[in-house]
Amino acid sequence: MFGALRGATVDLYYQSIRLVPANLAWGATVLVLGWIAVSIGIGLALLGTPVLAVPLVGVYRLAGHVTRREEVVLSDAWTAMRERWVAALAIGAALVVAAVLLGTNIQIGLESDSPLGWAFATVAGWTLVATVIYAIVVWPLLADPDRRAVPARAAARLAGLVVLAAPIRVAGLALVVVALGIVSTILFALVLSISIAYIALLSCRVVLPEADRLAERLAERETR
Numbered sequence: 001m002f003g004a005l006r007g008a009t010v011d012l013y014y015q016s017i018r019l020v021p022a023n024l025a026w027g028a029t030v031l032v033l034g035w036i037a038v039s040i041g042i043g044l045a046l047l048g049t050p051v052l053a054v055p056l057v058g059v060y061r062l063a064g065h066v067t068r069r070e071e072v073v074l075s076d077a078w079t080a081m082r083e084r085w086v087a088a089l090a091i092g093a094a095l096v097v098a099a100v101l102l103g104t105n106i107q108i109g110l111e112s113d114s115p116l117g118w119a120f121a122t123v124a125g126w127t128l129v130a131t132v133i134y135a136i137v138v139w140p141l142l143a144d145p146d147r148r149a150v151p152a153r154a155a156a157r158l159a160g161l162v163v164l165a166a167p168i169r170v171a172g173l174a175l176v177v178v179a180l181g182i183v184s185t186i187l188f189a190l191v192l193s194i195s196i197a198y199i200a201l202l203s204c205r206v207v208l209p210e211a212d213r214l215a216e217r218l219a220e221r222e223t224r
Contacts, residue, residue: 005176008201011066012194019197022062022077026055026196046096053092056196057084060143063200067208068146080143087142087152095135102128130163133174137162140200140207158211161218166210173206 012019029052037045058077065072081088102124109121138159141147147155163170177199184195 004173004202004205007205008198011063011201012198015062015066015072016194016197018072018074019059019062019066019201020194021074022055022059023193023195023197025077026052026059027193029055046100049096050089050092053088054081054085056092056139056200057081057088057143059196060139060200060204061145063197063204064140064143064145064208066201067204070145076145083148084142084152087155091138091142091152091156095131098131099128102131129174132178133170134159134163136174136177136203137170137207140204141211144204144208144211158215162207162211162214165214169206169210173203177203 033045033048033052036048055077058081061076061080062072062074065076105124106121106128109117109119109124112118112120138156141155141159141162142152144150144155150158180195180199180202
């Protein structure tokens with residue numbers, strides 16, 4: 001993990017002229033949703049949260065090119081958003097719904113006075129952890145430039161297989177990403193400008209090699 005952190009830092013330094021504008025596009029979407037929450041209502045802003053997935057795919061496409069040592073241009077982000085916007089919205093919406101439902105179940109279970117309620121909250125909590133880990137793995141694969149022709153459903157399935165095949169490594173990645181997310185949220189300017197790009201670089205450095213190795217093993221097994 002240390003090597004991935006160091007490599008992502010170097011990549012961000014050299015590719016910041018492309019990654020930061022893409023991150024700012026994501027940050028601008030956050031600000032718009034924040035304005036909607038304050039001016040109109042939190043419920044409408046929450047409904048619009050999946051829209052964040054569209055610029056996110058753009059950031060991850062750039063990070064994928066950087067990780068694979070391919071030529072990177074800012075327009076690649078727009079290309080990814082155009083290619084994957086439907087899948088990004090669908091996956092984003094599914095993750096938001098899952099997080100809201102699981103969070104509600106945790107609250108209900110913790111407020112219960114019975115062991116059954118506490119067990120219910122525990123199951124929901126671990127399911128939420130698994131959902132977060134899956135979310136961190138799925139975005140690099142959905143935006144992977146080498147998997148542009150792969151259907152979104154196949155990319156989502158591969159993300160689940162990667163989680164099962166390398167649980168310790170992706171769990172470690174999730175811990176680092178969550179920590180970075182918390183720090184960036186406190187220092188709000190970071191999440192708007194560079195944090196998402198750095199997280200994308202780090203995630204691609206961990207997830208894409210694991211996915212490539214797993215895909216090779218699965219292809220070999222099918223040819224036997």
